[in-house]
Amino acid sequence: MRWKRFVASVLYALHGIRLAVCYERNMRIHLAATIAVIVAATVFRITKTEWLVLLLTIGAVISLEIVNSAIERTVDLVTDEYRPLAKEAKDLAAGAVLVFAIISVIIGITIFSPYLYVFFKNSLHFHK
Numbered sequence: 001m002r003w004k005r006f007v008a009s010v011l012y013a014l015h016g017i018r019l020a021v022c023y024e025r026n027m028r029i030h031l032a033a034t035i036a037v038i039v040a041a042t043v044f045r046i047t048k049t050e051w052l053v054l055l056l057t058i059g060a061v062i063s064l065e066i067v068n069s070a071i072e073r074t075v076d077l078v079t080d081e082y083r084p085l086a087k088e089a090k091d092l093a094a095g096a097v098l099v100f101a102i103i104s105v106i107i108g109i110t111i112f113s114p115y116l117y118v119f120f121k122n123s124l125h126f127h128k
């Protein structure tokens with residue numbers, strides 16, 4: 001049945017997410033950063049557009065990290081010896097994650113810096 005195949009593929013995908021969360025150190029770093037960013041966004045009451053940009057960024061980083069893990073496993077499946085092409089494949093995949101991680105830091109700074117500015121300005125006034 002078609003819906004049973006659909007449910008099964010969703011379960012396989014959820015298993016993939018669980019694998020990444022349980023076994024990938026970088027994924028846990030991304031998740032910690034995600035929680036911190038969501039808390040900050042809630043506290044600062046960022047706008048709807050800012051939320052959308054933030055969610056898109058979080059989704060892209062986490063998805064890229066999962067694809068990176070899939071590439072690492074595929075390479076390890078092909079060879080456990082030192083191979084220049086294996087190195088290139090893994091380094092390229094890691095490079096893709098790094099590019100978007102840097103972009104996401106820039107997006108985070110752009111969104112939060114005005115709120116942080118107002119927060120620190122107000123707390124300085126408060127202490128005067």
Ligand SMILES: Nc1ncnc2c1ncn2[C@@H]1O[C@H](COP(=O)(O)OP(=O)(O)OP(=O)(O)O)[C@@H](O)[C@H]1O
Nearest residue numbers: 024026072079080081082083084086087090091094
């Ligand atoms: N079979 C291989 N042949 C050549 N170089 C490899 C091979 N496997 C790994 N490497 C090199 O070692 C680096 C680290 O590989 P590894 O498989 O440990 O992934 P990783 O980057 O540590 O991933 P993570 O940090 O997510 O655990 C790769 O980026 C690559 O440069």
